[in-house]
Amino acid sequence: MRLAQQLAVESDLITADLVEVTEFPHLAQRYSVRAVPRTVVNETASIEGALPESEFVRAVVAAAHKS
Amino acid sequence: MALLSDRDERDVRAQLASLDGAVTLVCFTQELACQYCRETEQLLKEVAALSDKIRLEIYNFQLDKTQVAQFRVDKIPATVVVGAKDYGIRFYGIPLGYEFGAFLAAIKDVSRGGTDLSPESRAALAEIVQPVHLQVFSTPT
Numbered sequence: 001m002r003l004a005q006q007l008a009v010e011s012d013l014i015t016a017d018l019v020e021v022t023e024f025p026h027l028a029q030r031y032s033v034r035a036v037p038r039t040v041v042n043e044t045a046s047i048e049g050a051l052p053e054s055e056f057v058r059a060v061v062a063a064a065h066k067s
Numbered sequence: 068m069a070l071l072s073d074r075d076e077r078d079v080r081a082q083l084a085s086l087d088g089a090v091t092l093v094c095f096t097q098e099l100a101c102q103y104c105r106e107t108e109q110l111l112k113e114v115a116a117l118s119d120k121i122r123l124e125i126y127n128f129q130l131d132k133t134q135v136a137q138f139r140v141d142k143i144p145a146t147v148v149v150g151a152k153d154y155g156i157r158f159y160g161i162p163l164g165y166e167f168g169a170f171l172a173a174i175k176d177v178s179r180g181g182t183d184l185s186p187e188s189r190a191a192l193a194e195i196v197q198p199v200h201l202q203v204f205s206t207p208t
Contacts, residue, residue: 001166001169001203001205002168002169002172004201004203005148005154005156005169005172005173005176006176006182006183006184007184007192007201008154008155008156008201009154009156009176009177009180009181009182010181010182010184010188010189010192011192011193011195011199013195013196013197013198013199014155014192014195014198014199014200014201015155015156015157015198015199015200015201016155016156016157016201016203017157017158017159017200017201017202017203018157018158018159018160018162018166018169018203018205019159019160019202019203019204019205020158020159020160020161020162020166020205020206020207021204021205021206022160022206022207023102023103023144023159023160023161024142024159024160027202027204028204031202031204033204036204036205036206037203037204037205038203038204039201039202039203039204040201040202040204041199041200041201042198042199042200043200053184053185053188054185054187054188057184057188057191057192058191060199060201061191061192061194061195063199064195064197064199065194
């Protein structure tokens with residue numbers, strides 16, 4: 001979550017939600033969350049686990065270009 | 068009973084002592100049919116009391132439609148962390164446990180209006196030309 005919120009601070013185009021899965025189990029099911037953290041990007045892509053900064057940014061930018 | 072222990076309070080107060088700009092925590096809650104709304108509201112009150120730079124606004128998710136629409140909140144409990152502007156950071160569910168650290172970090176980031184991301188990361192983010200919505204699914208432990 002730390003990186004996602006940092007991205008939101010740095011870019012006016014990025015918003016970051018932290019969703020606590022035990023309180024919103026229907027969303028965990030909808031987005032097939034089997035392990036955490038799982039980051040869903042624009043409903044179309046996902047990032048599994050906690051990645052280093054450079055990899056996370058690369059994955060978000062790549063997903064943004066695809067969606 | 069307080070959610071933050073005396074020791075937690077001391078730690079958090081020390082972390083928040085270096086805040087630059089004002090921060091507003093915008094809480095969306097309701098009394099019924101929301102398992103952690105009351106605890107979330109209590110936690111935010113406890114955190115806001117630890118820094119004179121933090122202001123707390125509490126809205127009813129059912130009744131305060133203007134604010135719900137303004138902050139585009141779609142579930143509760145919700146906490147929006149706002150600095151000089153709304154940076155688009157929301158916590159859905161009570162930000163305790165592992166998420167409490169991310170919550171404090173968000174407060175500090177929006178307070179200064181910047182992060183420690185590398186120049187390379189900032190350059191990569193500048194390539195984004197359309198809205199990106201990140202949903203990070205996590206657990207308290």
